[in-house]
Amino acid sequence: xxxxxxxxxxRILKIGQSMTLQCAQDMNHNYMYxxxxxxxxxxxxxxxxxxxGITDKGEVPNGYNVSRSTTEDFPLRLELAAPSQTSVYxxxxxxxxxxxxxxxGTRLTVV
Amino acid sequence: GEDVEQSLFLSVREGDSSVIxxxxxxxxxxxxxxxxxxxxxxxxxxxxIFSNMDxxxxxxxxxxxxxxxxxxxxxxxxxxxxxxxxxxxxxxxxGGGADGLTFGKGTHLIIQP
Numbered sequence: 001x002x003x004x005x006x007x008x009x010x011r012i013l014k015i016g017q018s019m020t021l022q023c024a025q026d027m028n029h030n031y032m033y034x035x036x037x038x039x040x041x042x043x044x045x046x047x048x049x050x051x052x053g054i055t056d057k058g059e060v061p062n063g064y065n066v067s068r069s070t071t072e073d074f075p076l077r078l079e080l081a082a083p084s085q086t087s088v089y090x091x092x093x094x095x096x097x098x099x100x101x102x103x104x105g106t107r108l109t110v111v
Numbered sequence: 112g113e114d115v116e117q118s119l120f121l122s123v124r125e126g127d128s129s130v131i132x133x134x135x136x137x138x139x140x141x142x143x144x145x146x147x148x149x150x151x152x153x154x155x156x157x158x159x160i161f162s163n164m165d166x167x168x169x170x171x172x173x174x175x176x177x178x179x180x181x182x183x184x185x186x187x188x189x190x191x192x193x194x195x196x197x198x199x200x201x202x203x204x205x206g207g208g209a210d211g212l213t214f215g216k217g218t219h220l221i222i223q224p
Contacts, residue, residue: 033211042115042199042214043154058211059112090153092212098142098161100203100212104153 002026006091006103013081013110021076021106023091031094032074033058034066036087037105043090049074081110113137117200117215124223129187131218133200136181143176144201144212145185154199157185187220195222 007022025032030051035043045058049068063085065077074093078085086109094100114136123129135143141162146154160167160174160183167174173186187194197219201212 035211035214040216042216043201043212045211045213048211092154098159099156100144100159100201101156102146102154 004091004093004101004103006089006106008106009104010107011109013078013108015081015083015110017081018077018079019081019108021078021089021091021108023074023076023103024072025074025091025093025101026072027093027095027101028071029093029095030071031096032068033092033094033100034064034074034076035090035092036060037090038087046076046089078108083110086110113140113202113204113213115200115202115213115215117198117218119216120219120221122221122223123190125190125192127190129185129190129194129220131185131187131198131200131220133183133185133215134181135183135200135202135213137202137204137213138178138181140181140202140204142203143174143183144199144203145172145174145183146199146201148197148199148217150196157198190220190222192222192224195220 004025033048034046047066049055089106091103144159145157171188197217200215
């Protein structure tokens with residue numbers, strides 16, 4: 001029962017570096033999402049995808065990019081890391097009919 | 112856009128019932144969710160309710176939905192120390208799965224012995 005798998009779990013980046021957060025789901029869900037969670041706040045939607053080849057911006061997309069070449073994978077790219085991107089990042093997937101499952105998160109620190 | 116509000120803290124005695132409340136603004140919301148987050152962990156889906164339902168019960172959990180008042184609650188019966196966590200209310204809009212979920216800021220449930 002893998003569900004939604006995120007890698008890495010932790011990462012420290014220097015300002016200006018780039019990285020890709022990986023997300024994979026094995027439930028054949030069409031909908032996938034990236035959220036960020038800042039301390040004391042709820043989750044904010046960064047990007048989402050309704051199927052392979054289709055992505056769109058959420059509430060806080062600046063500084064991020066995504067791609068969806070397969071149903072299973074939805075990587076999130078940070079091109080020029082900034083301290084404001086220090087956060088916990090969650091990937092989620094859904095069939096669109098109810099249940100929405102989250103990964104365990106990636107804790108990113110930009111120094 | 113959608114706005115979801117929750118109290119930040121709730122303190123209850125072990126063995127009592129906990130009631131966590133949530134209000135939302137979009138009357139066309141379709142699904143409403145409760146997630147549990149323990150320290151340093153991801154979000155665990157506890158339960159969800161479709162907007163045409165008033166109540167859903169699952170073991171110690173009872174979800175009540177008042178659609179007229181746009182009010183959702185989660186009752187945890189016989190609260191245990193393992194229930195100590197942050198509980199997030201989340202709402203899905205009328206756009207199906209395409210628009211993601213809107214989250215409240217979470218309610219910290221504190222269990223007193």
